[in-house]
Amino acid sequence: MIMVRGKEEDFGAMDQQRYDEMLSGLELAKIECVCSSRGMKVHGYYERSIHSSEGETKLRVMRLKCPCCGRTHAVLPSVLVPYQQLCVRDQHQMVIAYEKGESPENVCTPEAAFDENNVRSVIRRYKKFWRAKIRQLGEDFHTDLCGLLDLCRMMFSAQFMQIRDAGCVIFT
Ligand SMILES: [Zn+2]
Numbered sequence: 090m091i092m093v094r095g096k097e098e099d100f101g102a103m104d105q106q107r108y109d110e111m112l113s114g115l116e117l118a119k120i121e122c123v124c125s126s127r128g129m130k131v132h133g134y135y136e137r138s139i140h141s142s143e144g145e146t147k148l149r150v151m152r153l154k155c156p157c158c159g160r161t162h163a164v165l166p167s168v169l170v171p172y173q174q175l176c177v178r179d180q181h182q183m184v185i186a187y188e189k190g191e192s193p194e195n196v197c198t199p200e201a202a203f204d205e206n207n208v209r210s211v212i213r214r215y216k217k218f219w220r221a222k223i224r225q226l227g228e229d230f231h232t233d234l235c236g237l238l239d240l241c242r243m244m245f246s247a248q249f250m251q252i253r254d255a256g257c258v259i260f261t
Pocket of ligand 1: 122125155158159209
């Protein structure tokens with residue numbers, strides 16, 4: 090998995106056009122595999138759904154293959170969380186509401202491609218896997234998502250709310 094850190098201040102919903110623009114700015118030769126070699130080649134595409142507060146989007150995601158170890162890597166924008174459909178921004182909003190003692194279900198708007206059950210799962214995951222870590226950071230993460238994501242990458246080598254090890258490479 091290769092997470093491409095785009096313009097971090099822009100966490101709007103990802104669509105195909107923005108994704109393709111992100112890909113066109115990528116220098117494949119510079120991306121390093123988890124095995125430390127370079128020279129990734131395009132190895133096809135697959136379709137993935139993204140669920141956000143603005144609705145559902147399908148994304149044609151590029152996959153790369155390392156010529157050295159043969160691993161394949163999906164190229165994902167940093168607005169996503171590996172192996173999850175909900176955008177990191179929306180999950181962050183739910184967690185903020187929860188931590189403020191508000192009802193996280195209020196994040197569900199009529200356009201949102203998630204419901205109360207999804208929100209409850211996010212909060213469960215947060216409490217089980219992330220709450221203690223965030224407290225350990227001692228950061229005021231309630232406002233600054235960019236700062237939080239940077240910290241999580243630095244301290245835990247993971248995207249905020251990621252629970253599966255994805256052999257993740259962050260590429261900026
Ligand atoms: Zn490799």
